[in-house]
Amino acid sequence: MAIPGNGGDRLILGMAGGGDFRVIAAQTAESLELARLRCDLSPVAAAALGRALTSAVLLARLLDKQVPEQHVSLRLEGGGPIGGVIAEATIDGRIRGCVGNPQYEDTACDVGLAVGSGGNLTVIRKSPPLMKPYTSQVRLVSGEIAKDVAHYLATSEQIPTAVLLGVLNRPTGVASCGGIVIQAFPHTTPAEIEAMEKAILDAPPLSSLLAELPIHDAVARVLGPVGYKQLDPSFDIPISYHCTCSREKALRMYRYFPPQELGEMIREASDTEAVCHFCGAKYVFTADDLLGLDVGEGN
Ligand SMILES: [Zn+2]
Structure with missing residues:
Protein backbone atom coordinates (compact mmCIF):
# COMPACT_ATOMS: atom_id res chain seq x y z
CA MET A 1 0.00 0.00 0.00
CA ALA A 2 1.18 3.55 -0.68
CA ILE A 3 1.91 5.55 2.44
CA PRO A 4 1.73 9.33 2.23
CA GLY A 5 3.59 11.67 4.56
CA ASN A 6 7.32 11.16 4.11
CA GLY A 7 9.20 13.73 2.06
CA GLY A 8 12.54 14.80 3.56
CA ASP A 9 14.32 11.45 3.64
CA ARG A 10 17.08 11.06 1.08
CA LEU A 11 20.27 9.34 0.05
CA ILE A 12 23.25 11.46 -0.98
CA LEU A 13 26.58 10.68 -2.62
CA GLY A 14 29.99 12.23 -2.12
CA MET A 15 33.75 11.82 -2.07
CA ALA A 16 36.27 12.39 0.70
CA GLY A 17 40.03 12.71 0.97
CA GLY A 18 40.34 14.21 -2.51
CA GLY A 19 38.89 11.08 -4.13
CA ASP A 20 40.34 8.42 -1.84
CA PHE A 21 36.98 7.50 -0.34
CA ARG A 22 33.50 7.01 -1.71
CA VAL A 23 30.76 8.27 0.59
CA ILE A 24 27.09 7.29 0.62
CA ALA A 25 24.79 8.67 3.29
CA ALA A 26 21.10 8.49 4.07
CA GLN A 27 18.60 10.27 6.26
CA THR A 28 15.62 8.08 7.10
CA ALA A 29 13.95 9.64 10.18
CA GLU A 30 10.58 10.33 8.58
CA SER A 31 10.33 6.79 7.22
CA LEU A 32 11.22 5.34 10.61
CA GLU A 33 8.71 7.57 12.40
CA LEU A 34 6.07 6.33 10.01
CA ALA A 35 7.00 2.71 10.73
CA ARG A 36 7.05 3.44 14.47
CA LEU A 37 3.53 4.87 14.43
CA ARG A 38 2.09 2.20 12.16
CA CYS A 39 3.70 -0.81 13.86
CA ASP A 40 3.72 0.55 17.43
CA LEU A 41 7.50 0.15 17.85
CA SER A 42 9.12 0.55 21.26
CA PRO A 43 12.14 2.92 21.34
CA VAL A 44 14.66 0.08 21.18
CA ALA A 45 12.71 -1.64 18.39
CA ALA A 46 12.65 1.66 16.48
CA ALA A 47 16.40 2.10 17.03
CA ALA A 48 17.12 -1.40 15.69
CA LEU A 49 14.76 -1.08 12.75
CA GLY A 50 16.06 2.41 11.89
CA ARG A 51 19.64 1.15 11.77
CA ALA A 52 18.61 -1.86 9.68
CA LEU A 53 16.49 0.16 7.23
CA THR A 54 19.29 2.69 6.76
CA SER A 55 21.78 -0.14 6.18
CA ALA A 56 19.50 -1.74 3.59
CA VAL A 57 19.15 1.41 1.49
CA LEU A 58 22.88 2.22 1.78
CA LEU A 59 23.77 -1.35 0.75
CA ALA A 60 21.36 -1.21 -2.19
CA ARG A 61 23.28 1.82 -3.48
CA LEU A 62 26.75 0.58 -2.54
CA LEU A 63 26.23 -2.79 -4.23
CA ASP A 64 24.77 -1.02 -7.26
CA LYS A 65 24.50 -3.29 -10.26
CA GLN A 66 23.00 -0.56 -12.44
CA VAL A 67 19.60 -2.22 -12.12
CA PRO A 68 16.86 0.25 -11.20
CA GLU A 69 14.75 -2.33 -9.40
CA GLN A 70 17.58 -4.06 -7.53
CA HIS A 71 16.20 -5.18 -4.20
CA VAL A 72 18.23 -5.74 -1.03
CA SER A 73 16.88 -7.56 2.01
CA LEU A 74 18.71 -7.64 5.34
CA ARG A 75 17.85 -10.21 8.00
CA LEU A 76 19.31 -10.03 11.49
CA GLU A 77 18.72 -13.11 13.57
CA GLY A 78 20.77 -12.67 16.73
CA GLY A 79 18.62 -14.55 19.22
CA GLY A 80 17.98 -11.41 21.31
CA PRO A 81 14.65 -10.52 22.95
CA ILE A 82 13.59 -8.27 20.10
CA GLY A 83 13.43 -11.25 17.72
CA GLY A 84 14.44 -11.09 14.08
CA VAL A 85 14.79 -7.79 12.25
CA ILE A 86 14.04 -7.57 8.53
CA ALA A 87 14.79 -4.50 6.40
CA GLU A 88 14.25 -4.19 2.67
CA ALA A 89 15.24 -1.50 0.21
CA THR A 90 15.28 -0.88 -3.51
CA ILE A 91 18.02 1.08 -5.19
CA ASP A 92 15.51 3.83 -6.00
CA GLY A 93 14.87 4.49 -2.31
CA ARG A 94 11.80 2.50 -1.29
CA ILE A 95 12.26 0.92 2.15
CA ARG A 96 10.23 -1.17 4.55
CA GLY A 97 10.98 -3.42 7.51
CA CYS A 98 9.70 -5.18 10.59
CA VAL A 99 10.78 -6.43 14.00
CA GLY A 100 9.79 -9.80 15.51
CA ASN A 101 8.86 -8.39 18.92
CA PRO A 102 8.12 -4.69 18.24
CA GLN A 103 6.88 -3.88 21.75
CA TYR A 104 9.95 -5.18 23.59
CA GLU A 105 11.00 -2.48 26.06
CA ASP A 106 14.53 -1.78 27.24
CA THR A 107 15.09 1.40 29.21
CA ALA A 108 18.79 1.44 28.27
CA CYS A 109 17.81 1.23 24.57
CA ASP A 110 20.72 -1.16 23.95
CA VAL A 111 20.34 -2.31 20.34
CA GLY A 112 23.21 -4.83 20.59
CA LEU A 113 21.58 -6.66 23.49
CA ALA A 114 18.08 -6.41 22.02
CA VAL A 115 19.13 -7.88 18.65
CA GLY A 116 21.68 -10.28 20.15
CA SER A 117 24.87 -11.53 18.56
CA GLY A 118 24.29 -15.27 18.62
CA GLY A 119 23.23 -15.68 15.02
CA ASN A 120 23.62 -14.44 11.49
CA LEU A 121 23.25 -11.44 9.26
CA THR A 122 21.84 -12.52 5.92
CA VAL A 123 21.83 -10.25 2.89
CA ILE A 124 19.67 -11.22 -0.07
CA ARG A 125 19.93 -9.35 -3.38
CA LYS A 126 17.43 -9.76 -6.19
CA SER A 127 17.39 -8.14 -9.60
CA PRO A 128 14.68 -8.16 -12.27
CA PRO A 129 13.55 -9.67 -14.50
CA LEU A 130 14.24 -13.05 -12.88
CA MET A 131 14.51 -11.83 -9.26
CA LYS A 132 16.74 -14.83 -8.57
CA PRO A 133 17.99 -14.39 -5.00
CA TYR A 134 21.72 -14.03 -4.37
CA THR A 135 22.23 -14.77 -0.68
CA SER A 136 25.26 -14.22 1.52
CA GLN A 137 25.53 -14.71 5.24
CA VAL A 138 27.97 -13.79 7.99
CA ARG A 139 27.96 -14.35 11.73
CA LEU A 140 26.84 -11.31 13.71
CA VAL A 141 29.76 -9.71 15.54
CA SER A 142 27.90 -7.34 17.87
CA GLY A 143 24.18 -7.09 17.08
CA GLU A 144 24.59 -3.31 17.01
CA ILE A 145 24.21 -3.51 13.23
CA ALA A 146 26.84 -0.94 12.07
CA LYS A 147 29.75 -3.24 12.96
CA ASP A 148 27.85 -6.22 11.58
CA VAL A 149 27.24 -4.54 8.22
CA ALA A 150 30.90 -3.42 8.03
CA HIS A 151 31.96 -7.00 8.81
CA TYR A 152 29.64 -8.31 6.09
CA LEU A 153 31.06 -5.87 3.53
CA ALA A 154 34.65 -6.72 4.46
CA THR A 155 34.21 -10.51 4.39
CA SER A 156 31.46 -11.24 1.86
CA GLU A 157 31.99 -8.39 -0.57
CA GLN A 158 35.70 -7.66 0.05
CA ILE A 159 34.88 -3.96 0.39
CA PRO A 160 36.75 -2.27 3.28
CA THR A 161 34.13 0.07 4.63
CA ALA A 162 33.34 2.13 7.70
CA VAL A 163 29.65 2.16 8.62
CA LEU A 164 28.11 4.78 10.91
CA LEU A 165 24.48 4.46 11.94
CA GLY A 166 22.46 6.51 14.38
CA VAL A 167 18.92 6.73 15.69
CA LEU A 168 17.73 9.19 18.33
CA ASN A 169 14.37 8.67 20.05
CA ARG A 170 12.59 11.35 22.00
CA PRO A 171 9.37 10.93 24.01
CA THR A 172 7.56 12.53 21.07
CA GLY A 173 8.97 10.06 18.56
CA VAL A 174 11.95 9.59 16.27
CA ALA A 175 14.20 12.67 16.37
CA SER A 176 16.82 11.40 13.93
CA CYS A 177 17.78 8.36 11.91
CA GLY A 178 20.48 7.93 9.31
CA GLY A 179 23.82 6.54 8.36
CA ILE A 180 27.02 6.93 6.39
CA VAL A 181 29.13 4.33 4.59
CA ILE A 182 32.69 5.27 3.70
CA GLN A 183 34.48 3.01 1.26
CA ALA A 184 38.23 3.13 0.72
CA PHE A 185 39.44 2.59 -2.83
CA PRO A 186 42.32 0.19 -3.62
CA HIS A 187 44.70 3.14 -4.13
CA THR A 188 43.94 4.65 -0.69
CA THR A 189 47.05 4.63 1.51
CA PRO A 190 47.19 3.40 5.16
CA ALA A 191 47.93 7.01 6.28
CA GLU A 192 44.77 8.25 4.57
CA ILE A 193 42.75 5.46 6.17
CA GLU A 194 44.21 6.39 9.55
CA ALA A 195 43.22 10.04 9.05
CA MET A 196 39.69 8.93 8.13
CA GLU A 197 39.43 6.72 11.22
CA LYS A 198 40.51 9.65 13.40
CA ALA A 199 37.92 11.96 11.82
CA ILE A 200 35.19 9.38 12.52
CA LEU A 201 36.32 8.86 16.13
CA ASP A 202 36.55 12.60 16.80
CA ALA A 203 33.11 13.40 15.38
CA PRO A 204 30.05 13.82 17.64
CA PRO A 205 27.54 10.91 17.51
CA LEU A 206 25.76 10.83 14.17
CA SER A 207 22.35 10.59 15.85
CA SER A 208 22.96 13.94 17.65
CA LEU A 209 24.22 15.62 14.48
CA LEU A 210 21.21 14.42 12.48
CA ALA A 211 18.82 15.75 15.13
CA GLU A 212 20.18 19.24 14.38
CA LEU A 213 21.36 19.14 10.78
CA PRO A 214 20.20 17.84 7.39
CA ILE A 215 22.18 14.85 6.16
CA HIS A 216 24.53 16.75 3.82
CA ASP A 217 25.61 19.08 6.65
CA ALA A 218 25.96 16.19 9.12
CA VAL A 219 28.25 14.29 6.71
CA ALA A 220 30.28 17.45 6.02
CA ARG A 221 30.69 17.87 9.78
CA VAL A 222 31.96 14.29 10.29
CA LEU A 223 34.23 14.22 7.24
CA GLY A 224 35.26 17.88 7.17
CA PRO A 225 38.74 17.18 8.62
CA VAL A 226 39.59 14.85 5.70
CA GLY A 227 37.96 17.01 3.02
CA TYR A 228 34.44 16.17 1.92
CA LYS A 229 32.71 17.02 -1.32
CA GLN A 230 29.08 16.14 -1.95
CA LEU A 231 28.14 15.20 -5.48
CA ASP A 232 25.61 17.42 -7.21
CA PRO A 233 22.22 17.22 -5.40
CA SER A 234 20.72 16.02 -8.69
CA PHE A 235 22.24 12.64 -7.73
CA ASP A 236 20.21 12.58 -4.49
CA ILE A 237 17.66 9.78 -4.25
CA PRO A 238 14.46 10.46 -2.29
CA ILE A 239 13.73 7.74 0.27
CA SER A 240 10.22 6.73 1.24
CA TYR A 241 8.63 4.05 3.37
CA HIS A 242 6.74 1.94 0.91
CA CYS A 243 5.02 -1.37 1.56
CA THR A 244 4.19 -3.77 -1.25
CA CYS A 245 1.34 -5.48 0.60
CA SER A 246 -2.18 -5.56 -0.83
ZN1 LIG B 1 2.15 -3.62 4.34
Whole structure:
Protein backbone atom coordinates (compact mmCIF):
# COMPACT_ATOMS: atom_id res chain seq x y z
CA MET A 1 0.00 0.00 0.00
CA ALA A 2 1.18 3.55 -0.68
CA ILE A 3 1.91 5.55 2.44
CA PRO A 4 1.73 9.33 2.23
CA GLY A 5 3.59 11.67 4.56
CA ASN A 6 7.32 11.16 4.11
CA GLY A 7 9.20 13.73 2.06
CA GLY A 8 12.54 14.80 3.56
CA ASP A 9 14.32 11.45 3.64
CA ARG A 10 17.08 11.06 1.08
CA LEU A 11 20.27 9.34 0.05
CA ILE A 12 23.25 11.46 -0.98
CA LEU A 13 26.58 10.68 -2.62
CA GLY A 14 29.99 12.23 -2.12
CA MET A 15 33.75 11.82 -2.07
CA ALA A 16 36.27 12.39 0.70
CA GLY A 17 40.03 12.71 0.97
CA GLY A 18 40.34 14.21 -2.51
CA GLY A 19 38.89 11.08 -4.13
CA ASP A 20 40.34 8.42 -1.84
CA PHE A 21 36.98 7.50 -0.34
CA ARG A 22 33.50 7.01 -1.71
CA VAL A 23 30.76 8.27 0.59
CA ILE A 24 27.09 7.29 0.62
CA ALA A 25 24.79 8.67 3.29
CA ALA A 26 21.10 8.49 4.07
CA GLN A 27 18.60 10.27 6.26
CA THR A 28 15.62 8.08 7.10
CA ALA A 29 13.95 9.64 10.18
CA GLU A 30 10.58 10.33 8.58
CA SER A 31 10.33 6.79 7.22
CA LEU A 32 11.22 5.34 10.61
CA GLU A 33 8.71 7.57 12.40
CA LEU A 34 6.07 6.33 10.01
CA ALA A 35 7.00 2.71 10.73
CA ARG A 36 7.05 3.44 14.47
CA LEU A 37 3.53 4.87 14.43
CA ARG A 38 2.09 2.20 12.16
CA CYS A 39 3.70 -0.81 13.86
CA ASP A 40 3.72 0.55 17.43
CA LEU A 41 7.50 0.15 17.85
CA SER A 42 9.12 0.55 21.26
CA PRO A 43 12.14 2.92 21.34
CA VAL A 44 14.66 0.08 21.18
CA ALA A 45 12.71 -1.64 18.39
CA ALA A 46 12.65 1.66 16.48
CA ALA A 47 16.40 2.10 17.03
CA ALA A 48 17.12 -1.40 15.69
CA LEU A 49 14.76 -1.08 12.75
CA GLY A 50 16.06 2.41 11.89
CA ARG A 51 19.64 1.15 11.77
CA ALA A 52 18.61 -1.86 9.68
CA LEU A 53 16.49 0.16 7.23
CA THR A 54 19.29 2.69 6.76
CA SER A 55 21.78 -0.14 6.18
CA ALA A 56 19.50 -1.74 3.59
CA VAL A 57 19.15 1.41 1.49
CA LEU A 58 22.88 2.22 1.78
CA LEU A 59 23.77 -1.35 0.75
CA ALA A 60 21.36 -1.21 -2.19
CA ARG A 61 23.28 1.82 -3.48
CA LEU A 62 26.75 0.58 -2.54
CA LEU A 63 26.23 -2.79 -4.23
CA ASP A 64 24.77 -1.02 -7.26
CA LYS A 65 24.50 -3.29 -10.26
CA GLN A 66 23.00 -0.56 -12.44
CA VAL A 67 19.60 -2.22 -12.12
CA PRO A 68 16.86 0.25 -11.20
CA GLU A 69 14.75 -2.33 -9.40
CA GLN A 70 17.58 -4.06 -7.53
CA HIS A 71 16.20 -5.18 -4.20
CA VAL A 72 18.23 -5.74 -1.03
CA SER A 73 16.88 -7.56 2.01
CA LEU A 74 18.71 -7.64 5.34
CA ARG A 75 17.85 -10.21 8.00
CA LEU A 76 19.31 -10.03 11.49
CA GLU A 77 18.72 -13.11 13.57
CA GLY A 78 20.77 -12.67 16.73
CA GLY A 79 18.62 -14.55 19.22
CA GLY A 80 17.98 -11.41 21.31
CA PRO A 81 14.65 -10.52 22.95
CA ILE A 82 13.59 -8.27 20.10
CA GLY A 83 13.43 -11.25 17.72
CA GLY A 84 14.44 -11.09 14.08
CA VAL A 85 14.79 -7.79 12.25
CA ILE A 86 14.04 -7.57 8.53
CA ALA A 87 14.79 -4.50 6.40
CA GLU A 88 14.25 -4.19 2.67
CA ALA A 89 15.24 -1.50 0.21
CA THR A 90 15.28 -0.88 -3.51
CA ILE A 91 18.02 1.08 -5.19
CA ASP A 92 15.51 3.83 -6.00
CA GLY A 93 14.87 4.49 -2.31
CA ARG A 94 11.80 2.50 -1.29
CA ILE A 95 12.26 0.92 2.15
CA ARG A 96 10.23 -1.17 4.55
CA GLY A 97 10.98 -3.42 7.51
CA CYS A 98 9.70 -5.18 10.59
CA VAL A 99 10.78 -6.43 14.00
CA GLY A 100 9.79 -9.80 15.51
CA ASN A 101 8.86 -8.39 18.92
CA PRO A 102 8.12 -4.69 18.24
CA GLN A 103 6.88 -3.88 21.75
CA TYR A 104 9.95 -5.18 23.59
CA GLU A 105 11.00 -2.48 26.06
CA ASP A 106 14.53 -1.78 27.24
CA THR A 107 15.09 1.40 29.21
CA ALA A 108 18.79 1.44 28.27
CA CYS A 109 17.81 1.23 24.57
CA ASP A 110 20.72 -1.16 23.95
CA VAL A 111 20.34 -2.31 20.34
CA GLY A 112 23.21 -4.83 20.59
CA LEU A 113 21.58 -6.66 23.49
CA ALA A 114 18.08 -6.41 22.02
CA VAL A 115 19.13 -7.88 18.65
CA GLY A 116 21.68 -10.28 20.15
CA SER A 117 24.87 -11.53 18.56
CA GLY A 118 24.29 -15.27 18.62
CA GLY A 119 23.23 -15.68 15.02
CA ASN A 120 23.62 -14.44 11.49
CA LEU A 121 23.25 -11.44 9.26
CA THR A 122 21.84 -12.52 5.92
CA VAL A 123 21.83 -10.25 2.89
CA ILE A 124 19.67 -11.22 -0.07
CA ARG A 125 19.93 -9.35 -3.38
CA LYS A 126 17.43 -9.76 -6.19
CA SER A 127 17.39 -8.14 -9.60
CA PRO A 128 14.68 -8.16 -12.27
CA PRO A 129 13.55 -9.67 -14.50
CA LEU A 130 14.24 -13.05 -12.88
CA MET A 131 14.51 -11.83 -9.26
CA LYS A 132 16.74 -14.83 -8.57
CA PRO A 133 17.99 -14.39 -5.00
CA TYR A 134 21.72 -14.03 -4.37
CA THR A 135 22.23 -14.77 -0.68
CA SER A 136 25.26 -14.22 1.52
CA GLN A 137 25.53 -14.71 5.24
CA VAL A 138 27.97 -13.79 7.99
CA ARG A 139 27.96 -14.35 11.73
CA LEU A 140 26.84 -11.31 13.71
CA VAL A 141 29.76 -9.71 15.54
CA SER A 142 27.90 -7.34 17.87
CA GLY A 143 24.18 -7.09 17.08
CA GLU A 144 24.59 -3.31 17.01
CA ILE A 145 24.21 -3.51 13.23
CA ALA A 146 26.84 -0.94 12.07
CA LYS A 147 29.75 -3.24 12.96
CA ASP A 148 27.85 -6.22 11.58
CA VAL A 149 27.24 -4.54 8.22
CA ALA A 150 30.90 -3.42 8.03
CA HIS A 151 31.96 -7.00 8.81
CA TYR A 152 29.64 -8.31 6.09
CA LEU A 153 31.06 -5.87 3.53
CA ALA A 154 34.65 -6.72 4.46
CA THR A 155 34.21 -10.51 4.39
CA SER A 156 31.46 -11.24 1.86
CA GLU A 157 31.99 -8.39 -0.57
CA GLN A 158 35.70 -7.66 0.05
CA ILE A 159 34.88 -3.96 0.39
CA PRO A 160 36.75 -2.27 3.28
CA THR A 161 34.13 0.07 4.63
CA ALA A 162 33.34 2.13 7.70
CA VAL A 163 29.65 2.16 8.62
CA LEU A 164 28.11 4.78 10.91
CA LEU A 165 24.48 4.46 11.94
CA GLY A 166 22.46 6.51 14.38
CA VAL A 167 18.92 6.73 15.69
CA LEU A 168 17.73 9.19 18.33
CA ASN A 169 14.37 8.67 20.05
CA ARG A 170 12.59 11.35 22.00
CA PRO A 171 9.37 10.93 24.01
CA THR A 172 7.56 12.53 21.07
CA GLY A 173 8.97 10.06 18.56
CA VAL A 174 11.95 9.59 16.27
CA ALA A 175 14.20 12.67 16.37
CA SER A 176 16.82 11.40 13.93
CA CYS A 177 17.78 8.36 11.91
CA GLY A 178 20.48 7.93 9.31
CA GLY A 179 23.82 6.54 8.36
CA ILE A 180 27.02 6.93 6.39
CA VAL A 181 29.13 4.33 4.59
CA ILE A 182 32.69 5.27 3.70
CA GLN A 183 34.48 3.01 1.26
CA ALA A 184 38.23 3.13 0.72
CA PHE A 185 39.44 2.59 -2.83
CA PRO A 186 42.32 0.19 -3.62
CA HIS A 187 44.70 3.14 -4.13
CA THR A 188 43.94 4.65 -0.69
CA THR A 189 47.05 4.63 1.51
CA PRO A 190 47.19 3.40 5.16
CA ALA A 191 47.93 7.01 6.28
CA GLU A 192 44.77 8.25 4.57
CA ILE A 193 42.75 5.46 6.17
CA GLU A 194 44.21 6.39 9.55
CA ALA A 195 43.22 10.04 9.05
CA MET A 196 39.69 8.93 8.13
CA GLU A 197 39.43 6.72 11.22
CA LYS A 198 40.51 9.65 13.40
CA ALA A 199 37.92 11.96 11.82
CA ILE A 200 35.19 9.38 12.52
CA LEU A 201 36.32 8.86 16.13
CA ASP A 202 36.55 12.60 16.80
CA ALA A 203 33.11 13.40 15.38
CA PRO A 204 30.05 13.82 17.64
CA PRO A 205 27.54 10.91 17.51
CA LEU A 206 25.76 10.83 14.17
CA SER A 207 22.35 10.59 15.85
CA SER A 208 22.96 13.94 17.65
CA LEU A 209 24.22 15.62 14.48
CA LEU A 210 21.21 14.42 12.48
CA ALA A 211 18.82 15.75 15.13
CA GLU A 212 20.18 19.24 14.38
CA LEU A 213 21.36 19.14 10.78
CA PRO A 214 20.20 17.84 7.39
CA ILE A 215 22.18 14.85 6.16
CA HIS A 216 24.53 16.75 3.82
CA ASP A 217 25.61 19.08 6.65
CA ALA A 218 25.96 16.19 9.12
CA VAL A 219 28.25 14.29 6.71
CA ALA A 220 30.28 17.45 6.02
CA ARG A 221 30.69 17.87 9.78
CA VAL A 222 31.96 14.29 10.29
CA LEU A 223 34.23 14.22 7.24
CA GLY A 224 35.26 17.88 7.17
CA PRO A 225 38.74 17.18 8.62
CA VAL A 226 39.59 14.85 5.70
CA GLY A 227 37.96 17.01 3.02
CA TYR A 228 34.44 16.17 1.92
CA LYS A 229 32.71 17.02 -1.32
CA GLN A 230 29.08 16.14 -1.95
CA LEU A 231 28.14 15.20 -5.48
CA ASP A 232 25.61 17.42 -7.21
CA PRO A 233 22.22 17.22 -5.40
CA SER A 234 20.72 16.02 -8.69
CA PHE A 235 22.24 12.64 -7.73
CA ASP A 236 20.21 12.58 -4.49
CA ILE A 237 17.66 9.78 -4.25
CA PRO A 238 14.46 10.46 -2.29
CA ILE A 239 13.73 7.74 0.27
CA SER A 240 10.22 6.73 1.24
CA TYR A 241 8.63 4.05 3.37
CA HIS A 242 6.74 1.94 0.91
CA CYS A 243 5.02 -1.37 1.56
CA THR A 244 4.19 -3.77 -1.25
CA CYS A 245 1.34 -5.48 0.60
CA SER A 246 -2.18 -5.56 -0.83
CA ARG A 247 -5.53 -7.12 -0.03
CA GLU A 248 -4.99 -9.71 -2.78
CA LYS A 249 -1.57 -10.73 -1.46
CA ALA A 250 -2.88 -10.92 2.12
CA LEU A 251 -5.75 -13.15 1.02
CA ARG A 252 -3.39 -15.45 -0.91
CA MET A 253 -1.45 -16.11 2.32
CA TYR A 254 -4.44 -18.14 3.59
CA ARG A 255 -3.61 -20.74 0.92
CA TYR A 256 -0.77 -21.82 3.21
CA PHE A 257 -3.06 -22.43 6.20
CA PRO A 258 -3.73 -26.08 7.05
CA PRO A 259 -7.00 -27.03 5.25
CA GLN A 260 -8.63 -28.04 8.54
CA GLU A 261 -7.91 -24.65 10.12
CA LEU A 262 -9.14 -22.82 7.03
CA GLY A 263 -12.30 -24.95 7.02
CA GLU A 264 -12.98 -24.03 10.66
CA MET A 265 -12.59 -20.32 9.90
CA ILE A 266 -15.11 -20.65 7.08
CA ARG A 267 -17.60 -22.62 9.21
CA GLU A 268 -17.41 -20.05 12.01
CA ALA A 269 -18.48 -17.47 9.39
CA SER A 270 -16.91 -14.60 11.31
CA ASP A 271 -14.59 -12.02 9.79
CA THR A 272 -10.85 -12.70 9.82
CA GLU A 273 -8.32 -9.91 10.10
CA ALA A 274 -4.80 -10.01 8.67
CA VAL A 275 -2.29 -7.34 9.74
CA CYS A 276 0.80 -6.53 7.65
CA HIS A 277 3.91 -6.66 9.86
CA PHE A 278 5.68 -4.13 7.64
CA CYS A 279 3.15 -1.30 7.61
CA GLY A 280 0.35 -2.21 10.03
CA ALA A 281 -2.28 -2.28 7.25
CA LYS A 282 -5.34 -4.30 8.29
CA TYR A 283 -7.21 -6.46 5.81
CA VAL A 284 -10.54 -7.97 6.83
CA PHE A 285 -11.82 -11.07 5.07
CA THR A 286 -15.25 -12.64 5.30
CA ALA A 287 -15.90 -16.36 5.24
CA ASP A 288 -17.01 -15.88 1.63
CA ASP A 289 -13.61 -14.39 0.76
CA LEU A 290 -11.89 -17.46 2.23
CA LEU A 291 -14.36 -19.79 0.55
CA GLY A 292 -13.70 -18.10 -2.80
CA LEU A 293 -9.97 -18.59 -2.27
CA ASP A 294 -10.54 -22.22 -1.38
CA VAL A 295 -12.55 -22.97 -4.52
CA GLY A 296 -10.41 -20.71 -6.73
CA GLU A 297 -7.17 -22.34 -5.65
CA GLY A 298 -8.61 -25.85 -5.78
CA ASN A 299 -7.64 -26.72 -2.20
ZN1 LIG B 1 2.15 -3.62 4.34
